[in-house]
Amino acid sequence: MADSAPEAGERPASVPLDERVLAAGTTLRFILLLLLLAAAGASMVPGTVWHLLASSETADKAAACWLAAGLDPGVSMNESYVQHTQNASALKECTARYSQDFSGVPLGVGTVAIATVVAVYWLLPVWRTRRSKVTPLDAMDVHGGLRPLLDELVSIAGLTRQPRFVVDPGAASTAGAVAFGRWRGHTVCLDGGLVATSDTQRDRFRAVVLHELAHLRNGDIGVTYVTIALWRVFFVLVLLPWAAVGLDILFFAGTPDARSQFAPFNTHDRVLGGLIVLAVYLTRAGILRNREIYADLMAARWGASRKPWEVPAPQRSGVWSRLFAGFVELWRTHPSWALRRTSLTDPKALFALERLPLFLTGLAADILVWHLGSLPYGLLPAKAVLVAGLVVGIGGVALWRAVLYALLTGRPAPSGWPVGLWLGFGIAVGELTGPRAAGNQWLPAHPEALLILVAALVLVMTWTAQNAEWWLRSWRGRSLGPAMLAGLAAPSLALASVLYWWYVQGEVLTHGWPFTTAGLLGSYGLPGLPPAHIGPLLEVVAVVGVLPGTDASAESLWWAGVLLWALPLLAPAIRAPARRPKWLAGALPETVAPLAPNPSGPGRLLAAGLAGGLVCWAGLAMARAHMHTPDPAAVRMTGPFQLAHLMWPVLVICGAMALTAAVVAAVTDSAWLLAGLVAAGITALLGAGGTYLLMSTDGCLGPLNTMTNTCRWWPDVAWPLVRIELAYALALGTLVAGLSAFAGRGAGLLWRRRGRIGQHPAARPTAERPLGRVRQRGARVAAVAVVAVGVGTTVLTVQTSRSTTRSAKPPESMLDQSTRAPSASMARIQGQAWSAAGGLDHINALSAAAREYTTAFEAVARSTSDAEFATAMGKLNTTCAELVRVTKRAGAYFTVPNPAGQQVWSGVLTRYRQLATACRNLTTHPGSATTRAATAAHQDAAGSADAMIHWLAKSGAIRRKSP
């Protein structure tokens, strides 16, 4: 193939569409990998170090704390959380007592690992250019022709820094080359075969060298070799020891009982760690395959002949053979020659949506989330933004490129939802494989809850695709970068708000619904909540209260929902370019006309939003009529009424948004989601405005009055309520509207498919009739005004809602507190743990204090002089204080997990408190009555302690010493 002589005057490969028209997204994918490795290292090293250094006896005690607190490793995380809250302070104290801190060691290991990464990164080029491997170019340039040729190629490539050229003469049978190095110092190593044939195969020599120089120019070297260095060090220093420790934990360490108790969690943890290998290998190979095509195209652009790419592909027959070849291809760092060759004339591979990278992105992001689990609570919003930015960034860049390619080649634009589906699939697989959702179960009880994340991703990716199309059609700048950046930032933030909700609240749903309606209503902190009778409205309100978008604090990112309709509305508001925009001229010089403008103009969207607003106002009026009462003073201060008064408008606005979005999506052909969301957004603004007016004029509205019958202007009363409602409507409403748009779209398609059967083509719905020039301008101005009002209102709401919190009540008050009784064996283990983690120590301390008391008491009785009496009384006083102290400490210890045992234990505490009191009385008022009382209290206390020991022995928590 490549050995034949080159054709004279062959034209370099022509590239119709400049693949650099949009960012490739490579950096984001590398960043995801680097973050994944760094976070996994930071979480795995401490675990490994702890397992190797911790004393197993102390570790057992620390584990016993959890069991003694009543936690059952076999129950779901929700139940476990409820159990945890019941003994929280005792658990904290107990685990602190048995904690083993080795934080210095992981820090040291981490430092060594980082130093090793730097060393490997630094030394890799040194090792690859060692004297027994390569020769300097000049030693081989015997005819003196190679150096000028390479200088010419470097100048064609426009490299500011001359790379170092070396030759691997041992690679005499191959005619390739390879580039490597560090951020700045680059080396290109030419194969001996390439140099030996540089005269006879000049075109091949140029193509190969230009390809390598393209890697340098594209900045592939630094980040590739950082990843390689990090991966190698991570694999050897972190992953292998961690895996070995994992095998020990799963199969050898501790008793078989203890191993099986935590086997699900440990297995999930290790399997997820193993998936890192898969994610890193496949992702890196995928990125590198793309980089090869970029380098090929660049080389072709610099005048490389296409001949060297004409490598015959092996013929494969049979399905299995092709499948196997496809599987092997996934692990290779180079695409097939057929693909590389095709890409030289049509770089569609660089604009294609591939499922595997999307799946791997979702998976890697989910593994990253697991390893970022130890971040402090305050950093949750940052974590959500980071993960959402990476996932939407990687999927979104791919979508923007695919949409652009489709528009420029006249193909239908991708719909976006499959991208969301594959990203979501990756996240779901990560959640199900790892311990985040399942905890210490083999599978979470309700894995279907993960569909919430998948739905959120489908929503934002569909939005991204449609928004990309709108903006590509109307963008007139020199570069598409700013448009894409904004088009990715908005869905990233919107997804981040859902992820934040998921981390804080939503993920418990994978174990079922943990809340009680009464608990949820009670958490509003209003008087009279929960009421004795909870009606359907309050049932709905209770559920709405835990949905995404209902946390009004700025860091919950609820405001990002507004961007989902404000940003797209700006695109049709911009006047479509009349001539070829600058970015298009650069990307595809052959084009002369701009892309066709958006079919949906702002006028139609505004009209739809207005219609939705009218429906919303009607709904609000009906709701107020429903709430109207002749005597508002009697009901307005009760919690249920206040809540209904607050939430009715929210429900109406969200309902109107959903309806508007569904109808608009059903009747719109292109960008139905954007059209639906924009119309719903305008509906929300009008609805919120209407609510403000209605509340401010309360008292003047006759049958629509709710809180008062006094007619006057009440802006100060209305605004705080409208502010809360706005947050709900703009955040929750946008999500609901988005999902409704999907439903509306589905229904619309079904309806149209039925309607079309037997219908004349001319009867199909026609495109929007163009408005007159003046009206067009008016519609554009109105659209910009709506965006300004929407964004302005949101900013105002965010700034003023910072201090509002829903309730000061602890979150566990919302939870279902009922827990199942543990199994008999678990009950015994918990009893043993209760005794071992400190229960027995407390009983012994109580008994010892009682004995000291007896001794002191007898000394008082034996005293024969005043001096002896005074001394003995002093001692008795001390023992009283000791009794008070040990009883108090025992009281702060865990309750006994078993209810029967707890009854005995609380008896012990009561008796000892009584003894302490009797002791105090005896010292302050010595006399026969106090002496009798103290003696009786002492007998009761001693008896109760014996009863406790007896119960513990009977239940198997302790073994009595044989006499």
Place this chain on the structure above:
Amino acid sequence: MDSEAARSGGRTDGTPVRDLVHDVVAQVAPEELPLVAGLAGFDDATVVRRLGGRGRRRETLGFGLGEVAALVTPVVWLAVNHAAQRLVETGVDAGAGKARSALRKLLRRPAEPVMVPRLTREQLAEVRESVLEVAARRGLEEERASTIADAVVARLVLAGPEDSGPELTGPDRGEA
């Protein structure tokens, strides 16, 4: 290079393989002389190991071309080295040679160049066969292979007496 071999103080009889390769390549494929010049920096064992191994394929950020170049240099070097090694192994001083090589490695002295001793007619025929065999294995055309084999034999025959000179009368001439 002969003088270098002589300076090494070891086996000075015969022709160093690398000289022979240089001469043959200069005659048959002069465009490959840069490759021979590059290989000159390595000792014989390294050259043979590197030339005999599989070429690089699809290295990270490499161009990705597999084995495409059927060159003369590896054929000549591998075939002649193979023949020379075989002759040495059948010789009386095989054990001594290995011991010497190990000692040099220990003392970090440059490895001794492999020499082709003066060959008998049969041995020359063997070398020719060896060249043809390696050439076929590495994808060279038959006619080309034949030309190379002839050049190798010619070089061995013609250069022999000059190179061996009066010094080549020692006990281990490798003719055993």
